Amino acid sequence: MADYDLTQTHIIHLDEPKHEIALSTEKLNVYYGENRAMHDASLQFERYRITALIGASGSGKSTYLRSLNRMNDNIANSRVTGKIMYRDLNINSDEIDVYKMREHIGMVFQRPNPFAKSIYDNITFALKRHGQKDKKYLDEVVETSLKQAALWDQVKDSLGKSALALSGGQQQRLCIARAIAMKPDILLLDEPASALDPISTNTVEETLIRLKEEFTIVIVTHNMQQAARISDYTAFFHSGRALEFDETRKLFTRPKIKAAEDYVSGHFG
Numbered sequence: 001m002a003d004y005d006l007t008q009t010h011i012i013h014l015d016e017p018k019h020e021i022a023l024s025t026e027k028l029n030v031y032y033g034e035n036r037a038m039h040d041a042s043l044q045f046e047r048y049r050i051t052a053l054i055g056a057s058g059s060g061k062s063t064y065l066r067s068l069n070r071m072n073d074n075i076a077n078s079r080v081t082g083k084i085m086y087r088d089l090n091i092n093s094d095e096i097d098v099y100k101m102r103e104h105i106g107m108v109f110q111r112p113n114p115f116a117k118s119i120y121d122n123i124t125f126a127l128k129r130h131g132q133k134d135k136k137y138l139d140e141v142v143e144t145s146l147k148q149a150a151l152w153d154q155v156k157d158s159l160g161k162s163a164l165a166l167s168g169g170q171q172q173r174l175c176i177a178r179a180i181a182m183k184p185d186i187l188l189l190d191e192p193a194s195a196l197d198p199i200s201t202n203t204v205e206e207t208l209i210r211l212k213e214e215f216t217i218v219i220v221t222h223n224m225q226q227a228a229r230i231s232d233y234t235a236f237f238h239s240g241r242a243l244e245f246d247e248t249r250k251l252f253t254r255p256k257i258k259a260a261e262d263y264v265s266g267h268f269g
């Protein structure tokens, strides 16, 4: 089995992508001040597939995920180099309107973070800010997004209720509904189920599996069973590098790199 060489640049592309590539990075580096937290990460994300990012704590998964829709821009002292290609555009460039780009590449965070507003207003907030006033359209988006996030049946009679009164699992599905209301192409999720109980986790996982019919999903998870259950592809991160990238079933059963084998087998026992 190959071991990794941290002095090498690791560029990992799928041998034969089966679908169109929705998003990719080329030699992506992230620096926090002097600390280089991501080294030349080159990965490709297929459209309508779920890709899981796995690896030990501190290996750089969130750093990488955040850079995909320029969330690292908000961190003082952070710098990102390399290309992030979306629809033939390098979105890691000064000319990009970051807010517009995030309409195409949405994000859901680890802790549910609904606004202190009604369920309805949470979903319509960004659309209204973009000038959408058509009540019929807004009503439709609220219904469709909540249905897609598997929350509609539970909240359809209480859309005026505060989002903060929902359970943690429901709040997270509301945050997913809020993200998909903008009809993004790509959904980035940073451990979206880690703060949830097993039943809510299960519902979120089922929701994500259904959502991949319409969206390309990239998800950070510490939960190997979750990665195995829901993802089509997995990228293994180690020491700020994307070291191995493959179909999930191959990476979990026949990893090529020892560090990946140790990590995966340690978690599966």
Ligand SMILES: Nc1ncnc2c1ncn2[C@@H]1O[C@H](COP(=O)(O)OP(=O)(O)OP(=O)(O)O)[C@@H](O)[C@H]1O
Residues within 6 Å of the ligand: 032, 037, 055, 056, 057, 058, 059, 060, 061, 062, 063, 064, 075
């Ligand atoms: N805002 C920040 N400022 C400075 N350093 C940071 C920041 N965020 C992350 N780092 C550093 O970057 C490295 C990678 O961290 P990151 O959070 O991306 O790892 P991770 O694999 O997502 O970890 P975890 O699984 O614990 O969330 C770590 O050394 C971390 O200390």
